[in-house]
Amino acid sequence: MSSKENMMKNKRKFDEFYSDIEDKIISFNKLNKDNYLVYENQMFCPDCRKAKLSYVFNTKTPHLKSKSGGKNPPHQESCPYGYKPASNNSVRNHIDALNNTQIEHKLASMMRYLLTDKSIRQTFLSDDTGQNNPMLIEAVAGATRTYNTMRRKSLGAYFTEEDKGEIYVFYGKGNLKLNDKGNYAFLKIVIGGKTISVHRPKNLIPNDIEENAEYYIVCIGYLKDSLFKIELLKSNCLKYQRV
Ligand SMILES: [Zn+2]
Numbered sequence: 001m002s003s004k005e006n007m008m009k010n011k012r013k014f015d016e017f018y019s020d021i022e023d024k025i026i027s028f029n030k031l032n033k034d035n036y037l038v039y040e041n042q043m044f045c046p047d048c049r050k051a052k053l054s055y056v057f058n059t060k061t062p063h064l065k066s067k068s069g070g071k072n073p074p075h076q077e078s079c080p081y082g083y084k085p086a087s088n089n090s091v092r093n094h095i096d097a098l099n100n101t102q103i104e105h106k107l108a109s110m111m112r113y114l115l116t117d118k119s120i121r122q123t124f125l126s127d128d129t130g131q132n133n134p135m136l137i138e139a140v141a142g143a144t145r146t147y148n149t150m151r152r153k154s155l156g157a158y159f160t161e162e163d164k165g166e167i168y169v170f171y172g173k174g175n176l177k178l179n180d181k182g183n184y185a186f187l188k189i190v191i192g193g194k195t196i197s198v199h200r201p202k203n204l205i206p207n208d209i210e211e212n213a214e215y216y217i218v219c220i221g222y223l224k225d226s227l228f229k230i231e232l233l234k235s236n237c238l239k240y241q242r243v
Contacts (some may be wrong), residue, residue: 029154
């Protein structure tokens with residue numbers, strides 16, 4: 001990998017930020033060229049609320065990134081954004097080592113962390129080891145225990161070609177529709193004006209989808225052939241819950 005590709009890989013983007021003035025977590029999608037200056041000095045890491053973020057405005061790929069260097073405070077110790085992203089291989093190994101119940105618990109915990117109870121992020125950060133944080137996975141290197149963070153991506157954010165193949169924890173709030181083909185089905189996630197398909201094998205075709213209801217959705221997978229189709233890491237790496 002060239003150093004340029006390496007830099008691209010390490011470029012951390014944020015799908016949301018914490019505003020200290022409004023005291024809430026705000027989606028990146030709420031920002032645009034007309035209002036981003038209003039938020040300029042009140043955008044912080046959505047997890048630790050310590051590191052400052054800045055909005056990089058360009059027409060093709062506007063994004064939020066950490067302000068680094070100078071007097072800018074770093075991420076709080078044990079903040080997932082302070083760790084290196086886990087490689088696809090280490091995420092695979094981690095998930096492979098979990099049984100069904102453990103995966104269920106992991107997804108439930110991620111759903112709380114990312115969607116239903118964002119205040120627990122602060123609780124996890126007060127635990128100085130970070131080992132219980134659902135977004136971190138252990139990387140064993142000899143006798144030392146370190147952590148890497150799982151990449152996350154809001155389902156409402158737009159996906160780009162460079163996202164393809166990367167394993168993400170996708171999360172968001174939206175509607176669900178079922179496209180039942182008999183032997184398999186596609187679960188359609190409708191969110192922010194786009195539709196994303198997730199393949200379900202016959203034994204996992206859901207029978208509890210209410211098309212007009214809103215759901216919290218979390219899944220672990222990657223974009224394979226298309227930017228509108230998520231391939232799950234394992235067929236049970238998906239959880240949804242009525243809002
Ligand atoms: Zn942070």
